[in-house]
Amino acid sequence: MTGVxxxxxxxxxxxxxxxxxxxASGRLAVxxxxxxxxxxxxxxxxxxxxxxxxxxxxxxxxxxxxFFDPAQWRIVLYDQRGAGRSSPCASVVDNTTWSLVxxxxxxxxxxxxxxxxxxxxxxxSTLALAYAQTYPQRCAxxxxxxxxxxxxxxxxxxxxxxxxxxxxxxAAFEGFLPEAERGDLLAGYxxxxxxxxxxxxxxxxxAWDRYETACSTLLPRAEPPALPADDAAxxxxxxxxxxxxxxxxxxxxxxxxxxxxxxRHLPCTIVHGRxxxxxxxESAYALARAWPEAELVVVxxxxxxxREPGIARELVAAVDRMRGRxxxxxxx
Numbered sequence: 001m002t003g004v005x006x007x008x009x010x011x012x013x014x015x016x017x018x019x020x021x022x023x024a025s026g027r028l029a030v031x032x033x034x035x036x037x038x039x040x041x042x043x044x045x046x047x048x049x050x051x052x053x054x055x056x057x058x059x060x061x062x063x064x065x066x067f068f069d070p071a072q073w074r075i076v077l078y079d080q081r082g083a084g085r086s087s088p089c090a091s092v093v094d095n096t097t098w099s100l101v102x103x104x105x106x107x108x109x110x111x112x113x114x115x116x117x118x119x120x121x122x123x124x125s126t127l128a129l130a131y132a133q134t135y136p137q138r139c140a141x142x143x144x145x146x147x148x149x150x151x152x153x154x155x156x157x158x159x160x161x162x163x164x165x166x167x168x169x170x171a172a173f174e175g176f177l178p179e180a181e182r183g184d185l186l187a188g189y190x191x192x193x194x195x196x197x198x199x200x201x202x203x204x205x206x207a208w209d210r211y212e213t214a215c216s217t218l219l220p221r222a223e224p225p226a227l228p229a230d231d232a233a234x235x236x237x238x239x240x241x242x243x244x245x246x247x248x249x250x251x252x253x254x255x256x257x258x259x260x261x262x263x264r265h266l267p268c269t270i271v272h273g274r275x276x277x278x279x280x281x282e283s284a285y286a287l288a289r290a291w292p293e294a295e296l297v298v299v300x301x302x303x304x305x306x307r308e309p310g311i312a313r314e315l316v317a318a319v320d321r322m323r324g325r326x327x328x329x330x331x332x
Contacts, residue, residue, distance in 0.1 A: 012312035016066035020075075028110055029101045030081075030103045033094055037085035038107060042070035047140065047326055048113045049319070051077040053129050054146075054306075057240030059233065060085025061249075065155070067119065067315050072323050075085035076116070077193035078083065078107060080127075083236050090236040092194065097250040101131045108138060117322055119315075121145035122279060122307050123241075126249065132266065133259040140326045141267040143318045145311065146276055146304050147284040149256050150249030154283060158245070162215045165277045173211035176204070190246050193239040201230055201239065208238035215277045218303040248291050267325045268294040269318040273302030273311055286313040 016272040022039035029035045039060075041103050049068055053060050060077040068075045079086040081095045081103065094232035104127070108116060120128035132139045148154060163170025174182050181188035192204035214220075244250070252258075268291065272284035282300065288296040297318065306312065 006228045012307045012309045015309065015313040015316050016063065017069055017316070018066070019062065020065050020070050022065075028078075028103075028107055030099075030106055031166075033091065034081045034099075034103075034129070035089065036078055036081070036103060036107065038076065040074060040076045040111070041065055042068065042075040044074055045202075046072055046074045047323070048074045048076060048111070048217065049119055049143075049322075050107075050116050050117040051075070052104075052118060052124035053077075053080065053083065054120075054124050055083060055237045055241055056080060056100070056120035056123045056127075056244050057083045057090070057237040058123070059086075059236065067312075068319055069323075073319075074113075076111065082240050084233075089232045090239050091102050092240060095240065095243065097127070097130055097244075100127055101134050104131050105135060106139070110218040114138070114211065115140040117141045117326065119319065121144045121315075122148050122304065123244075126150050129256045129260075129263075129307050130251070133256070133262045134157070136263050136266065139263065139266055140265075143269050143271070143315065143322055144287075145271045145306065145315060146279045146281045147270060147272060147287050149254070149283050149287065150244070150251050151253060151283075152248060154279065155248065157280065158212075158278065161275050162211075163315045166215045169214035173207060174210050176207040180239040186242065186245055189238075190242040193235070193242045201235060205231075205238035208242070209234050210252060212241075212278065216303060217304040217308060218273065218275050218301060236264075257286060257290050260287070264291055264293055267322060269322065270294055270296045271311060271314045271318055272296070273299045273301065273304060273308060278304035 004312050018043050023041045025039035028035055036145040051064050057081045064077055080100055082091045115138055118128040125147050127308050128142055139234050177188045189204055193201050195201050232283050270288055288294055299314055302308035
């Protein structure tokens with residue numbers, strides 16, 4: 001386990017690469033219902049690194065391209081089923097962990113690459129582990145942040161435990177539901193989020209988003225936390241997260257830890273905030289114990305958000321180290 005210095009006095013942008021626009025983009029129909037948006041930038045003949053966004057349902061944003069040196073990587077980002085610019089928006093039909101794994105394999109084939117590094121945070125770390133354990137021969141390495149193993153314990157912590165640290169956020173989250181429904185918060189929210197009526201699902205979506213966002217950083221913001229840019233983004237992350245939580249992410253208990261042996265030969269760096277309340281550090285520690293060859297970097301002054309300065313610094317550094325670890329391989 002590696003410790004690092006504090007960075008609270010700096011901004012995340014101080015560590016990121018300059019903004020870059022996509023060099024190519026497209027849409028991939030993965031079945032009769034879902035079509036995924038994808039984009040790429042950087043060097044076409046460089047090793048491929050794929051950004052796996054969180055949520056599930058969070059989608060990709062322009063600043064996500066900036067964790068990677070475009071002279072050293074062929075950078076691929078895409079929006080998972082129901083998220084971002086993929087369609088249909090916020091759909092939970094045929095939306096499972098294993099459909100997302102199959103989608104990533106279809107995207108790899110579309111791009112014509114043999115192997116790729118996976119870069120995933122929060123839910124993105126879950127998907128990265130699930131894909132790598134299914135297709136280890138297609139993975140060159142992993143850079144993971146804010147580990148979420150999608151266990152019942154972690155889901156229960158999200159719904160209930162975070163309120164032990166952020167009681168004000170928990171009070172608002174609970175208070176949105178009628179008192180008679182507060183004994184099962186997940187069921188109450190899920191029922192509203194999958195309701196087709198915007199008058200029902202949108203208020204629930206914003207209540208869910210406010211709760212998660214309020215608990216994501218080490219220190220509270222001076223201004224109110226930013227919410228998703230529009231109703232579609234708010235609904236996608238809240239509805240799809242609740243859908244996955246209700247179905248325990250379509251995983252067996254401790255499945256991702258139990259299958260680590262399939263990928264222990266791959267280089268991996270795990271970056272985790274010491275005070276991550278959304279995804280407590282015990283999950284990162286459990287993964288590192290099961291995967292002793294992996295590098296665990298604990299950021300001492302960070303919570304969950306990828307925008308925390310220390311998290312941004314260590315992710316960029318981890319990607320740079322990964323480039324050296326995989327050598328001079330080139331995409332075809």
